[in-house]
Amino acid sequence: MPDQVLEVFRYLPDSEAESRFDKYEVTYRDNWVVLDALNHIKEHLDPTLSFRWSCRMGVCGSCGMMVNGEPALTCETFVRDYDTETIKIEPLTHFPVVRDLVINMDDFMEKLPTVSPWLIRDQDDDPGEGEYRQTPAQVAHYKRFSMCINCMLCYSACPVYGLDATFIGPAALALAERYNLDSRDEGHADRADVVTAHEGIWECTYVGACTEVCPKDVDPAGAIQMLKLSYALDWAKGFVMPKGAES
């Protein structure tokens, strides 16, 4: 089994004012993901290393970290795919660090509800009357944007968010579009204020890094550009036919 050195970011605010890097040498198996290496460190070398993880199969979104400078889901990233002598592991950028590899994601948790990420209808039908009909094609229209696991890699990749943390951000906006495109939803107008606010879609300059790093192929950049088009059309319609514009 080969050896690999991991250089891991440490921040222990209870005892140290500054962050540092600790080096760990790990003998790894060919099928190990980076998370396996971190767990090996915690179990056998250093129980004080703190990081979040749970499902280890890429659905819970807990284990996002910077690996060699790129945001990655460490349970889906294989040690064997890195040929650098040292693999550098750091907490996700653009978030404050609580400790070691654990970031503070309060900002995202506060922003998420503001885009009204739930089904909005003028009249909620009684479920007893049966399901709202939705064809496979209609499901497909929003399906991709519903696959977000809230792993925050997109926020780490987005330079706009890095420069201005008031930006609502890729994942939250993609979720707004998921609901806007859902044929059962009637909340397009309700989401307008938040989505088209200064901190919303118009702060996005389409760098596209969010879509690049997304481990679930959600394409948040695409969602935001679609939102720009749809709300711009709304605005234009508002000029041409003010009364009937909102749909």
Next chain:
Amino acid sequence: MNTFEHDVLIIGGGGAGLRAAIQVARDHPASSVAVVSKVYPMRSHTVSAEGGAAAVISESDSLDDHAYDTISGSDWLADQDAVEVLVENAPKEMLQLEHWGCPWSREPDGRVAVRPFGGMKLERTWFAADKTGFHLLHTLFQTSLRYDTITRYDEWFVTGLIVSEGRCQGVTAIEVRTGKMRSIGARSVILCTGGGGRVYPFTTNGNIKTGDGMALAYRAGVPLKDMEFVQYHPTGLPGTGILITEAARGEGGILVNNEGRRYLADYDLGQPLDINDPAHPQKRTMELGPRDRLSQAFIHERTAGRTFEGPDGDYVQLDIRHLGERTIDRKIPMVRELAVRYVGIDPVSEPIPVRTVVHYMMGGIDTDTSGATSLPGLFAAGECACVSVNGANRLGSNSLTEILVFGARAADSAAEYAENVAPPEVKLLGDSAAAEQARLEQTLLRPDGGGETVNGIRTAMRETLEEGVGIFRDRTRLERTCTVIADLKRRYDKLALVDTSQTFNTELIAALELGAMLDVAEAIAHSALARTESRGSHQRTDHPERDNDIFLKHSLAYQGESTPHIAYKDVTITRWPPGERVYGSA
């Protein structure tokens, strides 16, 4: 401020917990409701469920059929009144989820689609591709955000129940980010903390499945019911234990041994149809048999030398090539993604290596059909509870249904109970937090190390569980496991942590989880030792027959001074007298 207070306090933010929270917020808007979770709710293990949730929907299906499948699947240990509640409420729960936006997969005409699942006579498993749990959880979480009356305590780890005047009045919890011990007072508490698969070494379960809530109830004198019934899922990936959903078999996937034979034909599960036969897969037959029988078959095949040998242990093959790329990408796309990523196999062109893996606990906190436990003020729902709807073996896709039905019911019960009791005294809350903090400082957080490590004790626990309380058990090995666990508990008492810091101390959390797991392990092992029969997923090589005369009863494990005390209570039989479990014919 170190204390907080609510009318209904829900521990756990997964499917059951969030469903309960929405139920209180929507139907009991005057009640103050909160969810405490050791992880952000989107990380709850509900997220990894794949195959689907069962509810009767087609014209040709009936509630009685769903009930009978569940009861026979449970080897008659399920309480039939509870099963009737489950199947009756299932359709409306699924429709409610749909109305909340859940992206159920659909038929061409826009109706919800259903697929076949193990042990079910007819298609009744609602699904969202093969990420049903993910979509269910996110739908619930996002819907819960509409109700700003729901307070959330994210990344707070509950260390104990506050019990006073004979009722549960809240919890003590560590705010993980700061390490501070807090009390949250409540007129009622609902445990929705999930199962405890991580007591075993090889499991589909995520890191957080450590049976915390089961231990909390156990330590408060509430019995854990039917703990010996641990479900091994037949198809996990070797090495990681990552789940490959039963839906792969529901869509027509087959299991073959190293002779290329669909070996389940030798295990009283009917005869295989040709994979190209339009009637394949036949319900309640072969690969769509119940999980306990399929997992037992794997062990027999292994003993007979008919499994493949691999670097991560023995396996058999799950072949879905004949489904074709289009079906695979539409109905079970995550199966393909997982196989490609974690074992380097594209199931479109190669069979997937799979093996049995610990997946689910049928047992849990003893509750009635309203979600109430024997401790007034304490309720439970979901995998951490045992109502019992699953008895000795759970059918796939009944669990996602269970968490919704009983999450909602427990919420109603808890909210009603809360209306009739006084809130906890502030002094009680303050004293509880202080006492709990002192306890930790005298044990895990004390400066002198005892030489034990979390990982050392944990690894030993897992080894002995797999050795003595696996798929096939016998008295000798069970007794040995009970002894080992007792020894591990003594070692645990000597454990002192390396990391005594306050900010986000994950060694502390892991140690507390280990304490819970040892309690859960003890309940499992002793319950298994006491049940001298074979039923469902509890198979004793020294008592291979089912014994309805003595053991048509639930086991109740009560925490004792040194070992648990096992008692029994009758199974509720309503309309389905015990019979033989017959698979292989429609």
Next chain:
Amino acid sequence: MTKELHRPLPRSWWLRKATYFQFMIRELTSLAVLAYTGLMIWALLSSSSDAADFPEFFDFLTGPLSVWLHMIVLALALFHTGTWIALTPKVLVLWRDDERVEPDVIAGANATLFLVISGAVWWLVMG
């Protein structure tokens, strides 16, 4: 509560990744396009007035420096156009039942449209 660590983005953030660098170049090309548009408007206005210095301006426009400038601006404008065409599938999502029309098809159609219109304009102006 203990201090959280903040790691501000360095000024050189756009040099860290190819995606960021390409983004900056793309944004800069829009400046070039803007500048050239300004020049064209000025030229148009100048040519229609009785300005005395127009012949000088015209000489400059046909001189070697100007030709180089035009070639550079053309390259930047084409790059800019390319990035716009690549963006179109992100906003123009078309469906064939439950399958999405391939993004390359959308981008290809737009590229073709661009070439056809450019060809038509060329023919009008030159032909």
